[in-house]
Amino acid sequence: MYRSNEIEPNSNEDLFLLGNGKLAQGNFNEAINIYKKILESLPNNLSVQLNLCVAYFKKGNILLAKRVLTQIVNSHPNHGEAWNNLAKILRETGEIEEAIQCYKKAIHLLPDSQPIESNMLFAYNYCISKSSEEISNVHIRWGENNSDLNILSKNFSNEKSLHRSLRIGYVSPDFRKHAVMFFLKPILKNHDSKKFRIYCYSDTKYPDDDTHFVQKQVPHFFSCYNISNHVLAKKIQDHRIDILVDLTGHSSKNRLLVFSQRPAPVQVTYLGYQNTTGLKAINYLITDQWSSPPEQKGHLFAEQLFRIPDCFLCFQPSDHTPEVNISPLFQKGYTTFGVLNNFSRMNNLMISAWIKILKKVPKAKMIIQSRPFSDLSFTQKFMQRFKQQGIDPSRLTLYPYGSLDDFYLRHHDIDLILDTYPDNGASTLCQALWMGVPVLTCSGTTFASRVGGSLLHTLGLDDLIAASLDDYIQKAVYLTQHPEILIHLRQILRPLLSQSTLCNGKLFTQKLESAYKKMWRTYCGYAL
Incomplete structure (x- = not known):
């Protein structure tokens, strides 16, 4: 949710910074009290109002945050971030169609904001009034509007060989305590280091134990938080990544605009988003025969569906879980x-x-x-x-x-x-x-x-x-x-x-690595 760091220069500026600090630390009650104090003398200050809504939301006062944000967009109908914040709350409360309309208003006011566009596309997945074709079309249109943007090069220096180790790059903001890690840990633990060189590009703002786990498992870990899409794409290209894997789709803090620049010869989306990204620059979407049966309409995806044997997921439970109890x-x-x-x-x-x-x-x-x-x-x-x-x-x-x-x-x-x-x-x-x-x-x-x-x-x-x-x-x-x-x-x-x-990490990773090899073989011009 968008949080403002701006306020009119006056005696309340230090108080505003203090409130923001409390908000960042999770002291929501203190942040709320500080923002309310500022609003007593600056009742119409939009930055303070927006941050107050963030504090309400994070504290759990969701309907209060919704009510205040509704008042803000009514009085400031040209404030795109306010519409985006309201849309996020509406999505959280299950008001999906209303959320989509708010996202559209935010995009109209902030036409170059890819994160808001992704927020809207994410919400479409929950919209039961839309057909799968309609949902696919909005993704495909987004992809077309964001294709061929600042392509680094159509000619790659990567050696087209089947007899060398492949460089696999994983891109995610979720190398941390996150649902994705239940499925990613067994893969990172079991990659064959002789045949695959693993690179992880992390957009994680606050590293934790799971971040450190990833750092220990892979030889090349790069923090890219606050690095621009173009700089990150160039870094990936300089590393001569052979297969670049998106683990986020249109989920929060994705890096799809890195993939639109084609920094790697083979690009894949996997795990974090069960739909098309809409980007034709991404060659493959990894799925399985049950999730995406052969009769499923391929035109709904910008990517080619790559079905791996059995399930496309491999699960690793937490280290310490309670025992199963009697029914x-x-x-x-x-x-x-x-x-x-x-x-x-x-x-x-x-x-x-x-x-x-x-x-x-x-x-x-x-x-x-x-x-x-x-x-x-x-x-x-x-x-x-x-x-x-x-x-x-x-x-x-x-x-x-x-x-x-x-x-x-x-x-x-x-x-x-x-x-x-x-x-x-x-x-x-x-x-x-x-x-x-x-x-x-x-x-x-x-x-x-x-x-x-x-x-x-x-x-x-x-x-x-x-x-x-x-x-x-x-x-x-x-x-x-x-x-x-x-x-x-x-x-x-x-x-x-x-x-x-589903819990055999070694076997699953072998299947995934076999998929990567086949993708690379196709890129090199060999028949499967």
């Missing part, structure tokens, strides 16, 4: 459903499906954890939606985000995780399976709607893959009527996952 329905006598995901995925289709499930299973209860439930007003409004449909609010338990330890322990109270559609979970599903909790998913026709199915299919759990939302509802009800299935799955899921290809 909670033993103690409680009823089924507890769980949804542990970001609220952007909890669209009206899903909420309607969950209400139908709870109506059909009147003794069942439901746990939902997501960021907006830190806001009491938002939580009450959400519960009211269920109450209006005849669901007693006492059957719902809503939690905000907490620590990773709290997240794992939450599974001890859940019998069945309900995945979201059309944007499935990934790391949340793997963590649920590791904690012994079965996952019910619904697969559609898009990459993002088939990730859950790919994970379950790899484990041989196809009975937990629904073909439609009606099927999803029926399967959820059926499982509550057959608790022995849930109890059995809880006993076997962790060993099943740990012994599967």
Whole structure:
């Protein structure tokens, strides 16, 4: 979220800097009090108002931040960053179409802001009113508008040889405690150092233990935070990277405009974004046969789909996770459903499906954890939606985000995780399976709607893959009527996952390296 560092030079300037410091340190209450104090003498100062909204949001007062931002855009309709901030909050609260309209206004006012454009494209993935073709088209148009920008060179000095080690470059802002790391760690640990030289280009602002893990695993680690796209592209070219891998897509703080400059002869997008980037400068998108079956429409992607065997993901759980507990329905006598995901995925289709499930299973209860439930007003409004449909609010338990330890322990109270559609979970599903909790998913026709199915299919759990939302509802009800299935799955899921290809980092990395070799072979002009 955009934060201002500007204020009119006056006696409040030092106070403003102090407030910004408190905000950066996570002392949100102190920052809020300081900003309010400044506004007593500068009630119309936009910079202070914007930072106050950031502090409200980070504290968890999401609806208050939304209300203040709405007032700001009404009084300052030409302030692009305010529209962008409002859009982010609307996306966070599941108001996706409204968020997209705000992003469009921000882009109109700030036409050269690629991060805002990516924010909008990211939001499109959650928009259930748009077809896959419409969502693809906005990505492709973005790619066309950002293609061939400052191309460094169409002639590369990289030796076209199949008999030398390949230089692989990974680009990400998420070499830190982030969902992507659950899938990236086993790859970095298992790369063959004799055949592949690994370079990591990190946009991480605040390094942590996971950042240090990456630094220890790879021989070449470069911090590129605050380095311009052009300078970074030139550095990558100077390193003579053979295959450059984007791990972010249109997620926050991406470097897609580095890829648009073509600093490497082969460019790939993988892992962080289950859709096309829209850039034809990126040659391949890594997926698998289940997530992107052969009949899937290739024209929806700017990249060529490269399907690796089995699932395109490899999961490494945290080092210290709680043990799997006895199924909670033993103690409680009823089924507890769980949804542990970001609220952007909890669209009206899903909420309607969950209400139908709870109506059909009147003794069942439901746990939902997501960021907006830190806001009491938002939580009450959400519960009211269920109450209006005849669901007693006492059957719902809503939690905000907490620590990773709290997240794992939450599974001890859940019998069945309900995945979201059309944007499935990934790391949340793997963590649920590791904690012994079965996952019910619904697969559609898009990459993002088939990730859950790919994970379950790899484990041989196809009975937990629904073909439609009606099927999803029926399967959820059926499982509550057959608790022995849930109890059995809880006993076997962790060993099943740990012994599967999903947790075999060495085998998976060999498959990925084989894919890189094939991509390089094609570039060199050899037939596969």
